Amino acid sequence: MLTNKNLFFLIIQAQIGIGILTLPYVLYNKVQQDAWISLLIAGALSQVVIVILVSLSKVSLKENLYELSSKLLGRFLGNALNICYVLYFITYSMLLLFLVSDVIITWILHRTPQWAIILLILLAASYIAKEHLLTISKSFLVFSLLFAFLIVTIFFVYVQDVHFGRLLPFASKEPLQIVSSSPQAFVSLIGFELILFIMPFIKKPAESLKVLSIANGFTLSLYLFLLITCIVYFSADQFKLVNEPLLYMLRGLSFKYIERIDIIFLSFWIIPITTSLVTQLFTASLGVQNLFSIGRSKSVYIIVGVLFILGMLPISNFIKESLSSLMTYLNIIFIFFIPTLLLIIAKLKVYKG
Amino acid sequence: MIYLKRLLLLLIVFPLLSGCWDQNLIVDQEVMNGISFDLKDDKVKSTIVVLNIIPKGSGVFDFNNQITSATGHSLEETTEELRMYYTGPLTASKSRIVLFGEDFAKKDLESYLDLIYRVPDPYLGSKVAIVEGVEASKLFSLEEIGTDPIAFGLYEIIDAAEKNSTIPKGTLNTLFTFFNEKGKDFILPILKQKGENIMVSGAGLISENAYSGESIPLNDCPLLLLLMDDYGHLVNLNSYIDKKKKLNNQVSYKITKVKRKMKVNETPHKKPEVDLKLNLEVSLTQYPGTEKLTTKRIKELEKVITKDLNKRSKKIITATQKANSDVLGIGRTIKETDPSAWQSYDWRTTYPHIEIKTAVDVKIVNTGTIK
Incomplete structure (x- = not known):
């Protein structure tokens, strides 16, 4: 059974991932120095979604979403929804793999073929994902120690030439523009949808809302810190040029004995990215297990096989880009709209029955 | 059997771990x-x-x-x-x-x-x-x-x-x-x-x-960095005690504390005016004289240094305007504090003609190890 501590680390590791590498770039191009306001709005939005998700999973504490959906929607519709969810998780994992392997190829391993990187990440992720949830959360706890080291590294940026005036003028963009770019930030904060699938494993379900809110608060403050560091570090037009601001920021740092912190940072940042993949694999395999009644570790291997084959496909940048923009909508549909709908149906059923 | 399996696994894993594609040996x-x-x-x-x-x-x-x-x-x-x-x-x-x-x-x-x-x-x-x-x-x-x-x-x-x-x-x-x-x-x-x-x-x-x-020029560089608010560990400057540039006639000092205040004032005719105030606390490092420095003498020295630095900072500002190089970041300050005014300027043509008033004030707080 998961204690509150286990749950906390599961959620933050599911949340923190590849999103933050490109998020500053995406947000800055839309609302410049007001990017952090968009992120704050997205944080509030995810808090609302967390409340919805927790109340949905509290409808039946003994069942995960895959079991609950057939109960609420009937066998046929429920299964159809479950298939959609599994496909969503697989697509999400595939996009994540493409993005992370792209970053690694551009920054560190220029000549390594993409399939090799994807294979290595999949091997590591499946090794953890096939285990019991408690084992997963314990390994996540160990990985979380890394954050302390990575955050300290970022603090060294402030030794360099930062200019806090770059945060000014305050809130000068159109409010509508700021709000409309917050979905982009919201997408980088997701990961808490995991709660829909792990409620039966939690020791104290009553406290899950509190734990999830704290986890969300942690992720949000970490992202805010990183985003604001990027804003005060880069000059306006420069920010619009660099794809991965977080890494570029570290590229210029140098100490007497260590240089090229960016590469070291990226090597370590692969771990939180992989843990996000692990949670995706976990939820997807739970769905496969439910749909086809095969063992969970076997379903992990099946999904990993599918992902590896997909990863070998020659996919152009254009498709990747359209896939990522499509993913923004898919995330919002699968994490916000469908759970809300299910919650309404559940409440109506209780009301009727 | 289980050992054989492990051995097989190791054989597969080793070539993967060595990173054969991207080896860049420094030698x-x-x-x-x-x-x-x-x-x-x-x-x-x-x-x-x-x-x-x-x-x-x-x-x-x-x-x-x-x-x-x-x-x-x-x-x-x-x-x-x-x-x-x-x-x-x-x-x-x-x-x-x-x-x-x-x-x-x-x-x-x-x-x-x-x-x-x-x-x-x-x-x-x-x-x-x-x-x-x-x-x-x-x-x-x-x-x-x-x-x-x-x-x-x-x-x-x-x-x-x-x-x-x-x-x-x-x-x-x-x-x-x-x-x-x-x-x-x-x-x-x-x-x-x-x-x-x-x-x-x-x-x-x-x-x-x-x-x-x-x-x-070299001897004005530290003053420029003070005006820019971008100085290093040590800031040392010299001034001539009286107007004549003659042998052993310089007082030297180390800056110990800097307070800088830049204010950009809008004027109706689309030309901002800048007030740059620099308050320095200095510690003497060289004084060409053998007498004990009295409070009165220190006050006089403060006046001499203040006058000299004011003159030199004016010269520096003129040079930057001549070069059309806004090293003080006045444009950036306007952009951050008054974005609509910034939009209305063509900064490259505006900067050389704006008025920048510098006011340096020096206070000697320390005379070193001797009076």
Whole structure:
């Protein structure tokens, strides 16, 4: 059974991932120095979604979403929804793999073929994902120690030439523009949808809302810190040029004995990215297990096989880009709209029955 | 059976772990330590220094610089030629210094240096400088500075000048930030060769990402950095005690505390006015006299220094306006505090004509170890 501590680390590791590498770039191009306001709005939005998700999973504490959906929607519709969810998780994992392997190829391993990187990440992720949830959360706890080291590294940026005036003028963009770019930030904060699938494993379900809110608060403050560091570090037009601001920021740092912190940072940042993949694999395999009644570790291997084959496909940048923009909508549909709908149906059923 | 399985697994895993595709052994690579760019007959001339370290046993090393040049229409074209001179793949991942010849520096530097920022390999912690008087590549032919190999020596010279507040801290990385900063220009150190030695001879004012040709002389540099609010560990200045520039007539002081306040006032006729107030607390380091410094004498000295610094800061500001180099970042301040006014200016044509009032106030708080 998961204690509150286990749950906390599961959620933050599911949340923190590849999103933050490109998020500053995406947000800055839309609302410049007001990017952090968009992120704050997205944080509030995810808090609302967390409340919805927790109340949905509290409808039946003994069942995960895959079991609950057939109960609420009937066998046929429920299964159809479950298939959609599994496909969503697989697509999400595939996009994540493409993005992370792209970053690694551009920054560190220029000549390594993409399939090799994807294979290595999949091997590591499946090794953890096939285990019991408690084992997963314990390994996540160990990985979380890394954050302390990575955050300290970022603090060294402030030794360099930062200019806090770059945060000014305050809130000068159109409010509508700021709000409309917050979905982009919201997408980088997701990961808490995991709660829909792990409620039966939690020791104290009553406290899950509190734990999830704290986890969300942690992720949000970490992202805010990183985003604001990027804003005060880069000059306006420069920010619009660099794809991965977080890494570029570290590229210029140098100490007497260590240089090229960016590469070291990226090597370590692969771990939180992989843990996000692990949670995706976990939820997807739970769905496969439910749909086809095969063992969970076997379903992990099946999904990993599918992902590896997909990863070998020659996919152009254009498709990747359209896939990522499509993913923004898919995330919002699968994490916000469908759970809300299910919650309404559940409440109506209780009301009727 | 289980052992056999594990053995098989290990055999599969080992080749995967060794990272065979992207091995870059440092011994195979030719590491360029210094790079210089000059302009010659409408072509770029790139010169690089590759340091070969020759071990001589028992921890003693000897070194040898291999210097080569190539010309071409772009940096990459010259690099392609330069690669042909060396026994291994060239890499800029440990370069220490990047020098620009005077003519090259007068071009739009950002567009020329794009290569350095686009490729992830080059090291962005390299120091950058403009070479005046001779071709930049000439400096490398000195081979060494003191006991340091030339590229390392140049790095140390610039690093020392940064600590002495002659020039602000700068690397290729900060240059990339400055290139894209609207409403603020920057400074690059100027190097000069004097005989067998090289010195930092002043601060070159950059306008629109190109060297303006104007520079601030060495003894005014610390004051400029104080005005810019971008000084280093040590700030030392001198002033003549009375107007005559004669032998042993200078009072010297170390700045211990700085308070700077810049205020931009809008005027109705679309020309901002700037008030720059600088309050300095100083500690004396040299006074050419044998008498004990009385409170009255200290007050007089404060007046002398204040007057001198005011005069000099006015001169510095005039120079930056002449060079059209807004090193104080006045444009940036307007952009941040009054975005609508910023929109209405064409800053390049406005800056040389705005009024900048500087007011320096000096207070002697310490006379050193003797009165």
